[in-house]
Amino acid sequence: MKYTKDEIFLHIVDILQDQFDIDSTSVHKSARLREDLDIDSIDAVNLIIELKTLTGRKLPLESLQKVETVNDVIDAVHRFLEQDNHGA
């Protein structure tokens, strides 16, 4: 499956709203997960589980260990999908 970065972003906005009750209007690409959106490391694990609908397989936990902003998550997912395409 191929997704554009914008599609990935919209998907993340939905997950944040559904899973963590985060108002979709407050989610910007530059928003920081921990400081601005109050996402902790346990939430990050749930986020990875929810991202599976995009990524098919579970993203490795390490791929989110260093992310700071929503944009970083988008990049991580995008990179993961690219690798998958090349691998296939």
Place this chain on the structure above:
Amino acid sequence: MIRRTRPWRITASAISFIVFGAGATLITLITLLVIAPLPLTIERKHRCTRRVIQTAAWLYIRMMRELDLLTFDTIDKAALNQPGTLVMANHLTLIDALFIMSATPEATFIVKSALSRNPFTRGLIYLAGYIPNNEFGNGLKEKAIEVLRNNGIVVIFPEGTRARELGVFDFKRGAANIALETGCPIQPILISCKPIALRKHQKWYNIPRVPSHFRLRALELVTPLEHVDQSRPPGIQARALTHYLKTLYANASATDRYNDQSSTLQPNKA
């Protein structure tokens, strides 16, 4: 008791810090040299080490009391030692954990990750089987859950660090996540210290005019699943329970201020 002068108490305070450092080093050495090499299971070593820590904490807070640095109410041991319970407490001063440690010889503490990296405390934390809070993801949560499922007691300070502002309970959601996944009861402990001392960013010699009085008040046991909508995603449940706990503490501490003299050690209706 004779009230000692402030310069005397500042000296006593300095002595306390030195005793703490020396004592912690000594305990680490003793446990590493004596308990670690014994042919015991790791569980037995954890128990012995916790017993040593409990005794040291018990002695230490009494030493501080003898030095006229603090006073404290009798600690409700029964509330702190219920098997399969998650004990949580607010975090005001450098020595809060010692009061709980002095009364809980069996409990597993969740400790600051810095302590598990510090060469002086790392060995002790490992031997005591305490859980460092440094793991990214679910590591901490899963270790705590395992202890609770085996009917152990876990002690957590959900603020993660000493409070910056009095009366504000900035709990992180780890405690709520642990309790929701096991369904175990939470025993909330409200620690108060009047006048406040040994706070974050407070200099050690900046001690109050009179000895601080510490009180550990056991609030009513919380059944976590009663305060969340279980049909919602786990992240939202954890937020709801954490919000409930913050409110519980804010209300309990507000009533505390007006009942300064009463020493309610019994579990209280919050």
